[in-house]
Amino acid sequence: MLYIWRLARFFYVARIPFLPWILKVLNRILFSTSVPPSVRVGRNVSFGYQGLGIVVHxxxxxxxxxxxxxxxxxxxxxxxxxxxxxxxxxxxxxxCVLGPVTIGRGARIGANAVVLTDVPENATAVGNPARILRRDGDCRA
Structure with a gap:
């Protein structure tokens, strides 16, 4: 999945028309994922189960x-x-991480959490809507 996305990103940055879109559609068909070539993805990003069901703005x-x-x-x-x-x-x-939010370095988002606000560094956010459960260094849980 990421290999196809990286190829699509290469064509997108090179401003080659249609090929990025075709590769995005191929990813959608093969892996049920939607990661447009305009998304900026860093190093060592891992999508579970080859990106099954992942949608990225x-x-x-x-x-x-x-x-x-x-x-x-x-x-x-x-x-x-x-x-x-x-x-x-x-x-x-x-x-779900929705809207113009920032998830801080080292943060953890729990399963099925709905994040609508910023999450600070090294914090754990859970629930719907997500709330900060704990930060590293806090004694409370």
Missing amino acids: RHAVLGDNIVIAPNVVIGGRGMPGAPVIQNDVLIGAGA
Whole structure:
């Protein structure tokens, strides 16, 4: 999945028409995933189960060393802006990160969480809507 996306991204950056779109459609058919070539993806990003069911906003930014489980939506909310996921983040299965939010470095998003606000660095966010459960260094759970 990522190999096809990287090829589509190459053609997108080179401003070659139609090929990025065709490769995006191929990814959608083969892997049931929608990651447009306009998305900026860092190094060592891992999509669980080859990206099964993952949808990413066309203006989203994904940092380095991110693990994204299946059926995750990183999308908009009908307003300008898209999610920015910083480095070393874990996003659990079925989670939704919606709107112009920033997920801080080292944060963890629980399974099926719906994130509508920023998540600070090294924090864990769970629930619908997501709330900060704990930050590294806190004694409470």
